Amino acid sequence: MRNYLTFALLFSLALSSCIKDELLNTECDIVSAWVEGEQYASNFYHPSQMHLDNISSAEKEIVFSVRSLISLPKKLPVNFTITEGATIQPASGSEQDFTQGPVTYVVTSEDGEWKREYKVTFKEATMPTYKFSFETYETLEWESNFYHNFYEISQSGQRLNMWASGNPGAVLIKLGTKPEDQPTYSTPDGYAGRGVCLNTQGTGEIGQTFGKPIAAGNLFMGRFIFDNVLSQPLKATEFGYAMDREPVRVTGYYKYKPGPVFTDKNMNTFPNRTDEASIYAVFYRNVDSEGNKVFLYGDDVLTSPYIVKKAEVAALPPTDEWTRFEMFFEGQNADDELVKNLGYNLALVFSSSKEGASFEGAIGSTLYIDEVEVSFELPDND
Amino acid sequence: MKKIIICLAGSLLLASNAFAFEPSDKKIDVIVRAGYSIGGTAPLGIPATIRSIDAFRPTASLMVGADVKLALKDNWGLMTGLHFENKGMDAKVTTKGYRMEVVKGDSRIEGLFTGHVKQEVTEWMLTLPVLATYQLGEKVTIKAGPYVSVLLYKDFSGIASDGYLRQSNPTGPRINMGDKEGEWATYDFSDDMRSVQMGIAVGADWNVTRHFGLAADLSWGLTGIFGSDFKTVEQTLYPIYGTISAYWKF
Structure with missing residues (x-):
């Protein structure tokens, strides 16, 4: 019986090798982006257009559709939800000028090893030729x-x-x-x-x-x-x-x-x-x-x-x-x-x-x- | 491979040491045995990408076999035989960024999986142990040596569900996996498994009566269950099984 016990012990050593500490997150996605504030609502066709949820993981470009670029404020804060632990540059909620074209944001994963670049653009809703x-x-x-x-x-x-x-x-x-x-x-x-x-x-x-x-x-x-x-x-x-x-x-x-x-x-x-x-x-x-x-x-x-x-x-x-x-x-x-x-x-x-x-x-x-x-x-x- | 060679050399040394003595009067024992194995196919050390082991169930693993034991001088002896056995397990783990690959025919999707993995391993094999034995008193024989197994049936398959795969790396496209068939991913690496495994076995036979006895054995695979050119499963997985058996000595 003692033999069996020894084996059982060996076994538990082999199989239940401890779960290691959780590694830092490696992902670096923008999950959603939004503009907040009553003062910006008039730039959009509808308040719902101020929120871009459900951003696909394959996306590299985030586009807000606005009535006109001319009336868009020169300084506009865009907020982001990103992967837990990740950081974003420029910061979420910081004021940026989107009237001159896309602003590039870089999201860095929690472990610092991975980066994703997103271009955030405000575009006038123009229509196709049909x-x-x-x-x-x-x-x-x-x-x-x-x-x-x-x-x-x-x-x-x-x-x-x-x-x-x-x-x-x-x-x-x-x-x-x-x-x-x-x-x-x-x-x-x-x-x-x-x-x-x-x-x-x-x-x-x-x-x-x-x-x-x-x-x-x-x-x-x-x-x-x-x-x-x-x-x-x-x-x-x-x-x-x-x-x-x-x-x-x-x-x-x-x-x-x-x-x-x-x-x-x-x-x-x-x-x-x-x-x-x-x-x-x-x-x-x-x-x-x-x-x-x-x-x-x-x-x-x-x-x-x-x-x-x-x-x-x-x-x-x-x-x-x-x-x-x-x-x-x-x-x-x-x-x-x-x-x-x-x-x-x-x-x-x-x-x-x-x-x-x-x-x-x-x-x-x-x-x-x-x-x-x-x-x-x-x-x-x- | 080096480990195997060292081990084989070691046991041969032990065995040849035993052979160096003249055979004793008590010649050859024939032993038939049947037993139940429990164990797993696991990496030595669980990678950090496995966050928890949610369920572990060794599947009913049976062993039947016959050995011959040749008694040599001064309590030493040699045992060999043929065992028909099965080594299996079911495990459920939660992963975070675990590297895996879904391969089907020509198609393959490779990436980092975060979610639940349900893994099944089944191997039916014929095992040939070559063990040096040492008699401890009247009743107990301890034994150690290498073994070779030839796999007759092999299955390594599973399901990745309730999560997502990032294709290629953490910034690759995310592919969601659901919690039911058709929404989750299945994988099957059975064909990539080695057909021949080697390892070391140690154990003890305990003669309860003159003919009947109980045995406990541990077999530790030194070859991973996959060939060395198989990279999909990040860690080398070793079969490590313990067997409790009863035997009849003629």
């Missing part, structure tokens, strides 16, 4: 994997990051290294100039592990919240971009070819089902009754009570030729005063698999889109 030709895009890189990111040039010549796609997620699970390997990319074969190609892809074994075996090619107005991509992909697509006019109609051109085998989220095949593309738009109130910001996500983009009107292309029959599509908004009318004050968001959404959000579709389904136009008045006679 004619989307998809000629402007950039190639981004993450760990030697490349993908395209579309943006617009505003009426006053500024860059607008209004388009998002699931590409950052595709790059994460390494569907491929070239932009053309990703679900959403710019193609030289547009209807006029370049266009967008969206294609549904298999997500490999990692995607299957997470019960998300396919990724539809998508392009939407809004923001892709990288943090949620694997755990809650429906919360990764944040739809909506503030608009100062009430849309009536959307037109554009498309080509579509459904993939050969329709599958569900468990990769069961359905020989009688054919994949469909989807093009729709929703116009919704972007502030709730308590004055908080409202965004729509993958799980409520078509059902949210904040939707005022929506438009959907009824059918997108497969075609190899560029084919015109048209959809009209249906629903209530928006409040004109609220429209002028950017009280509504527009979300225009394109997907190569209609049920892609529930991971149903056919790998290989390909949707091309180009020359999309949002109109604000009914056409006279057409």
